[in-house]
Amino acid sequence: DTLVLTMQNGLGNEEEIGRILTNMKFKNPGERILGGTAFLCSHRDLPGTVYHTAHGWVQLAEFRGAARERTHAIAGLFHSAGIRCEVLDSLAEARWRKLVWNITFNGLGVAVPGGDTSAILGDERLAATARGLMQETIAAARADGGEIEAALIDKMMADTAIMDAYKSSMQIDFENRRPLEVEAILGEPLRRAQRGGIAVPRLEMLYGIVRRADALLRAGEV
Numbered sequence: 001d002t003l004v005l006t007m008q009n010g011l012g013n014e015e016e017i018g019r020i021l022t023n024m025k026f027k028n029p030g031e032r033i034l035g036g037t038a039f040l041c042s043h044r045d046l047p048g049t050v051y052h053t054a055h056g057w058v059q060l061a062e063f064r065g066a067a068r069e070r071t072h073a074i075a076g077l078f079h080s081a082g083i084r085c086e087v088l089d090s091l092a093e094a095r096w097r098k099l100v101w102n103i104t105f106n107g108l109g110v111a112v113p114g115g116d117t118s119a120i121l122g123d124e125r126l127a128a129t130a131r132g133l134m135q136e137t138i139a140a141a142r143a144d145g146g147e148i149e150a151a152l153i154d155k156m157m158a159d160t161a162i163m164d165a166y167k168s169s170m171q172i173d174f175e176n177r178r179p180l181e182v183e184a185i186l187g188e189p190l191r192r193a194q195r196g197g198i199a200v201p202r203l204e205m206l207y208g209i210v211r212r213a214d215a216l217l218r219a220g221e222v
Contacts, residue, residue, distance in 0.1 A: 005074065007036040007058065009102055009169075010184025011095055011192065014063045033063035034071065035091045037098045041163060043172045054163060057084035061091035096141030097148055101156050102168075102185050104133040107206040109171030110180065110213050118165040121157070129202065131157070136200040140189055143196030170210075177222070180214040187211070 004021070006013050014035050021029030041054035060075055062068060066089040078085035088094050109115045112126060120126045134153045141148050160166075170180055186207040193200045216222040 003032050003034060003070065003074075005034040005036055005060070007038050008184065009037075009181055010099065011188040012184055014091070018063075030064055034060060034074065035063055035095065036060045037094050039098070041166055043167065043169060053166070057086070059086045059088055059094050061088040061094050063091055066090075090146065092144060093141075093146040093148065096137070096144065096146035096189075097152065099141070099185070099189055100134050100137045100148065100152055101160070103137050103189060103203060103206075104130050104156075105160065106168040106170035106181070106185055107133070107203075107210055109168040110174045111206060111209045115171060116165040116167045117160050117163050121161055127157075133202050133206065136193070136198075136203050137189065140193035140196065140198045140200055140203075143198045144192045174213060174217070177217055179218055180210060182207070182210050182214045 004017055006017055014033050017033055018029050021032060026032065037059045039058070040052060040056045042050050042052045044050055058078060060067075060071055060078075062071055067087045071087050075085040075087050105117055105120065108120055108126065108130065112120065115126075120130055131153060134156065135150075138148045138150060138152070167175075170185065173180055186203065190200060190203050190207050193203065213222070
């Protein structure tokens with residue numbers, strides 16, 4: 001009767017877990033899976049150490065269908081640990097809403113030298129590029145079943161401005177020569193946008209740049 005909750009970034013994680021459970025001969029694997037998102041500023045440095053610098057709340061949703069009694073029960077476990085937890089009826093919406101930020105600032109954090117949030121927002125052209133990426137992400141989300149309001153862009157830009165010179169997790173991984181979450185955060189959203197007939201030229205270019213950086217990292221060439 002085990003349930004599997006993944007709180008990884010990006011798209012495609014639940015589907016991959018479903019394939020794993022199928023291969024393990026679990027019955028009704030899709031019914032066992034939930035997805036979640038974590039909204040917090042944190043990074044790893046020393047082994048076994050996580051630095052939590054801002055924010056700290058999570059969202060949960062069923063992989064298939066609306067929230068159930070079990071979804072709320074799991075949220076209750078987070079609440080009992082002092083963690084704010086919101087239950088949603090659409091995992092697609094939750095995933096895409098976070099990608100509005102992650103695509104933009106994780107991707108640019110690798111593509112732009114010294115590309116922390118302050119550097120991006122402090123440069124007029126880069127800030128405009130950030131907004132353009134957010135617009136493309138919202139358009140892709142709507143084609144994939146995630147209804148997201150355009151006003152989210154202004155909110156995310158304002159929320160990001162108070163992070164000071166925050167480095168995204170992907171930027172930190174790049175600087176520390178670790179593999180990047182390029183496919184989940186950039187590749188799969190791009191593929192879904194293309195399947196939905198949505199033009200996302202900024203995302204397509206960013207994916208090409210970051211994928212190349214990741215390939216060089218994995219080959220030990222940077």
